[in-house]
Amino acid sequence: xxxxxxxxxxxxxxxxxxxxxxxxxxxxxxxxxxxxxxxxxxxxxxxxxxxxxxxxxxxxxxxxxxxxxxxxxxxxxxxxxxxxxxxxxxxxxxxxxxxxxxxxxxxxxxxxxxxxxxxxxxxxxxxxxxxxxxxxxxxxxxxxxxxxxxxxxxxxxxxxxxxxxxxxxxxxxxxxxxxxxxxxxxxxxxxxxxxxxxxxxxxxxxxxxxxxxxxxxxxxxxxxxxxxxxxxxxxxxxxxxxxxxxxxxxxxxxxxxxxxxx
Amino acid sequence: xxxxxxxxxxxxxxxxxxxxxxxxxxxxxxxxxxxxxxxxxxxxxxxxxxxxxxxxxxxxxxxxxxxxxxxxxxxxxxxxxxxxxxxxxxxxxxxxxxxxxxxxxxxxxxxxxxxxxxxxxxxxxxxxxxxxxxxxxxxxxxxxxxxxxxxxxxxxxxxxxxxxxxxxxxxxxxxxxxxxxxxxxxxxxxxxxxxxxxxxxxxxxxxxxxxxxxxxxxxxxxxxxxxxxxxxxxxxxxxxxxxxxxxxxxxxxxxxxxxx
Numbered sequence: 001x002x003x004x005x006x007x008x009x010x011x012x013x014x015x016x017x018x019x020x021x022x023x024x025x026x027x028x029x030x031x032x033x034x035x036x037x038x039x040x041x042x043x044x045x046x047x048x049x050x051x052x053x054x055x056x057x058x059x060x061x062x063x064x065x066x067x068x069x070x071x072x073x074x075x076x077x078x079x080x081x082x083x084x085x086x087x088x089x090x091x092x093x094x095x096x097x098x099x100x101x102x103x104x105x106x107x108x109x110x111x112x113x114x115x116x117x118x119x120x121x122x123x124x125x126x127x128x129x130x131x132x133x134x135x136x137x138x139x140x141x142x143x144x145x146x147x148x149x150x151x152x153x154x155x156x157x158x159x160x161x162x163x164x165x166x167x168x169x170x171x172x173x174x175x176x177x178x179x180x181x182x183x184x185x186x187x188x189x190x191x192x193x194x195x196x197x198x199x200x201x202x203x204x205x206x207x208x209x210x211x212x213x214x215x216x217x218x219x220x221x222x223x224x225x226x227x228x229x230x231x232x233x234x235x236x237x238x239x240x241x242x243x244x245x246x247x248x249x250x251x252x253x254x255x256x257x258x259x260x261x262x
Numbered sequence: 263x264x265x266x267x268x269x270x271x272x273x274x275x276x277x278x279x280x281x282x283x284x285x286x287x288x289x290x291x292x293x294x295x296x297x298x299x300x301x302x303x304x305x306x307x308x309x310x311x312x313x314x315x316x317x318x319x320x321x322x323x324x325x326x327x328x329x330x331x332x333x334x335x336x337x338x339x340x341x342x343x344x345x346x347x348x349x350x351x352x353x354x355x356x357x358x359x360x361x362x363x364x365x366x367x368x369x370x371x372x373x374x375x376x377x378x379x380x381x382x383x384x385x386x387x388x389x390x391x392x393x394x395x396x397x398x399x400x401x402x403x404x405x406x407x408x409x410x411x412x413x414x415x416x417x418x419x420x421x422x423x424x425x426x427x428x429x430x431x432x433x434x435x436x437x438x439x440x441x442x443x444x445x446x447x448x449x450x451x452x453x454x455x456x457x458x459x460x461x462x463x464x465x466x467x468x469x470x471x472x473x474x475x476x477x478x479x480x481x482x483x484x485x486x487x488x489x490x491x492x493x494x495x496x497x498x499x500x501x502x503x504x505x506x507x508x509x510x511x512x513x514x515x516x517x518x519x520x521x522x
Contacts, residue, residue, distance in 0.1 A: 024434075032442035038450045041462040042309075050314035175290040182294055186301035192308050 011102065015110030023114070029074070030118040036067040039191060052196060058222065060133040062193050064126060065218035070190070071119050072112065073153045073213060077104045078177045081164035086171065090257065101161065108157065137221055144228070148217035151235050156213055158242035165246060168253030189215025193224060206230075209238040269366065270374050277344075277377040288379055295336070295383040299391070302328050302452055309457075317456035322395045323484055324454060329391030330413065330476045331451045336384025337417060338445075342424045344378040346441060349428040358517060369510050373425060392483075401483060409483035415495040416475040420448070422502035425510065432513040444470075451476035471498055 019026065040063035044056040054062070081104070084090040093100040127134045137145070160177060167173040185191065187210040194202050194215045205211055212235040219226050281287070306328060310321050319327075349372050352358040362368050396406070427440055434440070447470045455463055455477040466472040474495040481487040 028440055028443055032446045034443070034446040035449055038447075038462075041450075041458045042453055045457060045459045045462075046309055046314055050312060052312060052314070172286065172290065175287070175294075179290065179294050179297060182297040182301060186297075186304055191301070191305040196308055198311070 007098070008102075008106070011106035012110050015107040016113055017110075018107070019111040019114040026111070026115050027118050030071060030115060030122060033067060033070050036063040036070065036190065039063055043192065054193065054195070054224075057133050058224075059193075060130060061135060061222045062218060062224070064123070064133070065221040066190055066214055068119065068123070068221070069149060069152060069214050069217045071115065072149045072217075073156045074111075075108060075153070075156045075160045077108070077157060078160050078164040078167075078174050080104060080107075081161070082167045082171075082173055085167045085257070094254075104161070105157070108153075137223070141220060141223065145217055145221045148220050148232075148235075151232070151239070152213050152217050155209060155235060155239050155242070158239050158246060159209065162242050162246040162249065165249035165253050168249075168256045184210055184213060187211075188213045189218065193219065195224065206234070209234075209242075212238065266366070266370060269370075273375050274377040277375075278379065281377075281379045288382075291380045292383040295332075295381075295387055298335075298384075299328075299332055299387050302332065305452075316454050319454050319456065322398045323480070325395035326392055326399075326483060327454050327476050327480045328452060329388050329395060330479050331388075332384050332391060333388030333413075334416065334420060334448075334451070334475055336381040336386075336388055338381065338420060338424070339384065340378055340381030341374075342421065343381075343441075344376040345373055346424055346428045348372070348376055350431045353431050353517070362514070362517075368514075369425070369507055372428070373421070396483065399484070401485075405483050405485055408487075409479050412474070412482050412487070412492045412495050413479040415492070415499040416479055418499040419471055419474055419495070419502055422499070422506040425506045426502075429506070429510045429513040432517050448472060448475065454480065471495075474498060 040060050043052075043059040043063065046052060047054060047056045047059050052059075081090075084093065084100075090100065093103065159180070163176045163180065164173055166176060187205055187208070189211055194205065194211055197205070212231065216226060216231050216235065303325075306321075306324055309316070310324070315321075316324060349358075352361060352372075361371055364371060423444060424441070427444060430440070447466075450458070450462075450466050450470075451472045455466060455473045458466065463473075467474075474491075478487065478491050478495050482492060
């Protein structure tokens with residue numbers, strides 16, 4: 001147990017320091033997620049002129065929450081993993097008495113801490129420009145949001161790391177991810193709160209992993225209606241499914257792996 | 263001039279034959295562009311299904327904006343993205359020396375050298391949407407030719423912005439995510455500019471000229487274009503094009519290469 005704590009601490013500290021080197025780049029990444037702000041403009045203008053069930057301010061808050069969730073759940077593991085397989089670097093990782101996934105997790109978590117100041121800055125700037133949208137969610141809401149946000153990150157990571165396993169068989173695993181990304185962008189609530197979707201479509205979507213990546217945490221933070229029990233259940237279910245498939249593919253893939261030095 | 267046209271032909275032939283080695287990529291490209299298009303239409307539908315419209319833009323008219331946006335996205339992934347990533351690579355590896363030594367304009371070489379089939383599905387789907395919506399609205403053939411003018415201005419504007427960003431890699435080396443910032447902002451062109459609040463409209467006209475990319479060509483196509491806006495787009499295109507070449511010349515002064 002003590003060893004585990006020490007191990008995870010040194011991994012995290014290393015990756016955090018590593019990420020700090022690329023601060024300028026992190027700022028640009030944080031800026032490149034501007035899509036929610038664009039949609040915020042269109043939707044709050046729309047809400048001013050027609051009745052969509054949500055007010056302009058609610059839309060502004062929702063999309064700010066979407067921005068926040070997307071920043072928390074950014075995952076790029078598939079590109080790293082693909083490169084490791086193609087360059088044969090995975091071989092060295094396999095020599096360590098540690099599952100390579102922990103390196104990836106540590107690098108993502110470390111990066112999150114390095115990114116945090118930029119996100120805080122951008123959000124402050126947002127409220128300075130648009131003070132009427134300011135709101136303080138209650139403490140339990142923030143707590144729930146934190147749990148849902150971390151869950152969304154885990155789900156996103158599990159999905160992408162599962163796709164990454166296909167790199168054992170094909171050189172184009174990241175193309176699968178790109179298709180998934182597009183689908184998820186439109187179905188996860190990034191373009192509009194799920195409440196605005198046609199009801200039948202929404203009912204189907206609630207059984208898929210998509211809404212739990214963005215819509216669910218963002219709705220909690222903005223105070224939209226959510227079914228906590230069902231949603232957390234579905235989220236865990238999908239994390240479980242992807243984790244199992246992932247471990248299965250990992251074992252099959254390792255037998256297949258023939259990178260440099262393997 | 264004919265020498266340059268000749269060169270373009272040679273460049274693209276090699277680029278295409280290189281790409282044809284990865285034919286499966288094309289399937290993925292087609293799939294993801296179809297997905298992107300379906301998503302664009304769906305997000306538009308979410309606005310229109312409750313009877314709301316963007317300041318008098320009918321559904322078919324808004325479709326034209328989506329079509330032009332898709333067309334431009336196809337253009338950028340066919341011509342701009344692959345060349346831009348090459349500029350970055352040349353600068354990182356110091357191979358820009360070889361480009362500079364060639365007896366042709368280095369900006370020309372860097373802008374036209376590569377060509378990717380990835381954007382072709384987007385180009386096709388974009389055109390299909392424009393013609394489909396155009397036929398529903400009864401747009402005449404003359405209008406298409408007229409709309410080509412602001413569209414070409416839009417393309418030039420987009421190219422100039424990208425190239426200037428590419429030129430900054432001489433100082434910053436890694437600029438992949440800077441292009442992501444630009445790409446993210448250009449995504450605003452999905453909707454007619456009238457759909458945005460006033461501050462956004464200002465920003466997307468005078469800071470990041472998204473208006474000239476999709477809304478102005480669409481309005482021209484629909485026969486309610488304002489010549490003043492088209493002319494403004496033309497001026498902006500020319501200014502930015504000249505500026506891009508100036509910026510490149512200026513940036514080259516700071517290029518220290520890897521060997522010398």
